[in-house]
Amino acid sequence: MSADEIKALYLRELHKIAPEVDLNEIDPAIDLRDQIDLDSMDILNLAVAIHEATGIDIPEADYPQMTTVQGCIAYLGSRAS
Amino acid sequence: MAEFLMPSLGADMEFGTVLQWLVKPGDAVKRGDIVAVVDTEKATIEVEIFQTGVIQKIVVAEGEKVPVGTLLAVLSVNGETAAAPAEAKPKAAAVATPKPVAPLPPPHVVAKPPTPKPAVAHLHISPLAMRVALDLKVDLAAVRGTGPDGAITKADVERAAKAAQAQAPPQARPAAPAPVAAATKPAVAPIDHHAAMRKVIAAAMSRSKREIPHYYLGTQIDTSKAMAWLTAENLKRPVTERLLYSVMLIKAVALAIKEVPEMNGFWIDGAFKRSDAVHVGVAISIRQGGLIAPAIHDVEKKSLSEIMVSLRDLVKRVRAGVLRSSEIADATITVTSLGEQGVETVFGVIYPPQVALVGFGKIVERPWASGGMVGARQVVMASLSGDHRASDGHRGGLFLAAIDRLLQEPEKL
Numbered sequence: 001m002s003a004d005e006i007k008a009l010y011l012r013e014l015h016k017i018a019p020e021v022d023l024n025e026i027d028p029a030i031d032l033r034d035q036i037d038l039d040s041m042d043i044l045n046l047a048v049a050i051h052e053a054t055g056i057d058i059p060e061a062d063y064p065q066m067t068t069v070q071g072c073i074a075y076l077g078s079r080a081s
Numbered sequence: 082m083a084e085f086l087m088p089s090l091g092a093d094m095e096f097g098t099v100l101q102w103l104v105k106p107g108d109a110v111k112r113g114d115i116v117a118v119v120d121t122e123k124a125t126i127e128v129e130i131f132q133t134g135v136i137q138k139i140v141v142a143e144g145e146k147v148p149v150g151t152l153l154a155v156l157s158v159n160g161e162t163a164a165a166p167a168e169a170k171p172k173a174a175a176v177a178t179p180k181p182v183a184p185l186p187p188p189h190v191v192a193k194p195p196t197p198k199p200a201v202a203h204l205h206i207s208p209l210a211m212r213v214a215l216d217l218k219v220d221l222a223a224v225r226g227t228g229p230d231g232a233i234t235k236a237d238v239e240r241a242a243k244a245a246q247a248q249a250p251p252q253a254r255p256a257a258p259a260p261v262a263a264a265t266k267p268a269v270a271p272i273d274h275h276a277a278m279r280k281v282i283a284a285a286m287s288r289s290k291r292e293i294p295h296y297y298l299g300t301q302i303d304t305s306k307a308m309a310w311l312t313a314e315n316l317k318r319p320v321t322e323r324l325l326y327s328v329m330l331i332k333a334v335a336l337a338i339k340e341v342p343e344m345n346g347f348w349i350d351g352a353f354k355r356s357d358a359v360h361v362g363v364a365i366s367i368r369q370g371g372l373i374a375p376a377i378h379d380v381e382k383k384s385l386s387e388i389m390v391s392l393r394d395l396v397k398r399v400r401a402g403v404l405r406s407s408e409i410a411d412a413t414i415t416v417t418s419l420g421e422q423g424v425e426t427v428f429g430v431i432y433p434p435q436v437a438l439v440g441f442g443k444i445v446e447r448p449w450a451s452g453g454m455v456g457a458r459q460v461v462m463a464s465l466s467g468d469h470r471a472s473d474g475h476r477g478g479l480f481l482a483a484i485d486r487l488l489q490e491p492e493k494l
Contacts, residue, residue: 020209
């Protein structure tokens with residue numbers, strides 16, 4: 001998966017979880033829990049959605065790396081290669 | 082013939098707007114099928130039907146706002162012949178409020194769902210965006226979707242509303258000044274629903290504090306065993322089957338009800354009506370503000386995994402703005418867990434006509450003395466708000482003690 005594909009996937013799933021958020025307004029470097037008030041259930045749903053789309057099983061211990069757009073793309077890039 | 086009426090989705094609902102019909106005359110329906118999407122001040126609700134039969138006539142059109150109890154549709158039951166569907170009582174429709182200035186086109190203009198059942202998911206517009214479109218009186222046919230797969234998002238609708246307002250002379254759109262002003266800040270735009278939801282919460286909570294003589298109890302619970310068990314359990318599970326700790330709390334509350342059943346049920350007409358089924362309402366915050374406490378049904382019969390599936394589904398749909406009618410109306414007790422927001426203690430307000438609410442704070446590491454030794458433990462403050470008409474503090478104390486004991490044996494939950 002290319003970085004662009006990962007980003008598109010991540011944003012698509014984020015839109016499903018938080019449809020009220022304008023994705024164009026998200027700062028990729030800021031923690032989504034602070035930025036758009038995601039909670040542990042949202043982060044888990046994001047992990048599940050990414051797993052279902054890519055087959056990558058993200059261990060619970062790695063959830064913190066998924067909380068920014070930037071961090072998640074980097075993390076998934078390292079896991080997918 | 083049977084009548085399908087605008088249901089009361091909670092003590093505080095007076096009106097509902099039919100956003101979308103998922104059935105048409107001639108369609109066979111069975112008990113539990115979702116037949117319509119209704120907008121209330123609190124949420125968009127998928128309304129289930131309680132009879133099995135064939136839809137004869139739709140009485141209230143999409144976009145109309147009608148009082149609770151209004152005839153929405155007529156159906157034939159038990160093999161009645163499909164007689165004259167055109168003949169029905171149209172008088173109920175007369176109580177509908179006038180059409181909006183720029184009426185919302187039926188959603189199927191955007192994308193006609195192929196099958197009635199999961200239609201909401203098939204529309205290229207989120208329920209939230211649909212609600213905003215209704216609020217802002219936006220013609221969806223003219224909105225270009227920029228979301229995934231061309232889906233119309235809330236931001237798209239708000240942009241369209243703003244553009245329409247810029248074009249139209251002010252007197253042409255007298256109905257929407259406030260929402261349009263809000264649309265200039267897309268990421269956090271408060272919408273009309275916001276004020277409406279505050280009003281609904283205000284009504285329910287005022288009624289609670291006016292009518293329910295609350296008593297409050299609190300106790301600290303050592304969750305170290307439960308948390309250790311959960312971590313080990315989640316290591317074994319694939320991501321799709323992992324549990325959140327709140328699932329253990331919800332199950333422990335449901336099991337404790339077996340020991341202290343007077344916490345579970347409703348106070349109606351001056352008497353406590355105990356419920357045999359345990360439907361736990363889970364307070365879920367809505368990011369734009371407000372909260373809603375839909376029910377997970379029959380929790381005491383469900384495994385932790387099954388409760389997790391229900392909870393995940395509920396949270397997803399609350400945040401997406403779509404709930405089912407049965408989930409809104411029939412919680413028998415409520416659990417609130419404000420731990421994520423960082424507070425250690427919450428004493429909740431009972432949601433009438435329920436008689437108890439259990440609160441859990443944040444799990445914190447604290448020094449804990451036990452058996453003459455002091456150690457660090459993961460501690461949570463559990464609280465009970467009880468209705469003193471239905472129970473006393475002594476029984477409430479036993480209830481919290483039972484929750485504590487159940488959490489000490491997480492493998493049995």
